[in-house]
Amino acid sequence: MVVDIIKKFINSVLRSLFKKKKHVRLGLYGPPNGGKTTLANRICQDWLGEEMGKVSSIAHETREIQIKEQVNIKSKGRELSFNLVDTPGIATRIDYEDFMKVGLKEKEAKKRAKEATKGVIDAIKWLDDMDAVVIVLDATKDPYSQVNITIIGNLAARNIPVLLVGNKVDLKKADLKRIEAAFPQYNVIGISAKYGNNVDKFYEGLFALVG
């Protein structure tokens, strides 16, 4: 108990130091295929003029931690600089046969599954190194999955600030209210990372998160 209090105190002091430097490590977390890399690409395109990673409709396309250093964003006369960390999607199950169903050969599917498992482990290990986290959820999917609850609960336990993004709001099935109902204590911003809908509001959310 006392150790937890001391840990929280040290974390909050370190975090306030990071805040003062306006140079934070911002992680993109969430389940596979939520659109983390699409959002990372959107941010990098908007502010650096280049993409960050490859996207695919096949799950677990991002299987390694990707870092883009010194991303500077501006909004209403304010400026924010951060290192953007795109992480592999966190899952509790990975079946190479699922990759074969979408056209991968067995050898390739097994390799992808193995890399994906390592990616999940790395993403979890990196949780401790984040100053702030954007959770990217697919707004067309059920938000009550235990993986979402586990990630968000872990970040809360570590006192890491969280912004929830409901991605893919351009799709008819998207339901932002469901995400808001599932996580009422968090600010939820609906965006389409692919088409850029509502990204200005997302950037404002980032300033509120770490600015």
Add this chain to the structure above:
Amino acid sequence: MALTLHFIPYAEIEDLGSARRVKKIIDLVKENKIVLLEGKLKKQEETDLIEITMEEISDKFKGIELAVISPEKKDKDFFKKLKHNFFGLLLGDRVGFTIIGPAAIVKEIKKDPDKIELFTQDIKKKKK
């Protein structure tokens, strides 16, 4: 095909360290049993469970499905809330249930405030 549900009372894991708790669950799930745990794991133990699951994944073991069910905190009545919080403090992680099943058997666990739906894999289809 018969499903095996393995109940773990909280008392059985109460004195175990985090690593042993997680290992006990994983070992049972790898035997194709659906584990029904009284109470819940700590947040860090949940991520440990995911990490260890990933380390164990193979051609045969495809991972897990997991759901934690906590009692609803909908009571607006002050005394009911107080009672709920009191028992929560008293019982700690013993409150609620955790279901962990092997992904090869459990396709999905859906939670609803009033029910839990556990969808199993279509074994016949898989054998074809």
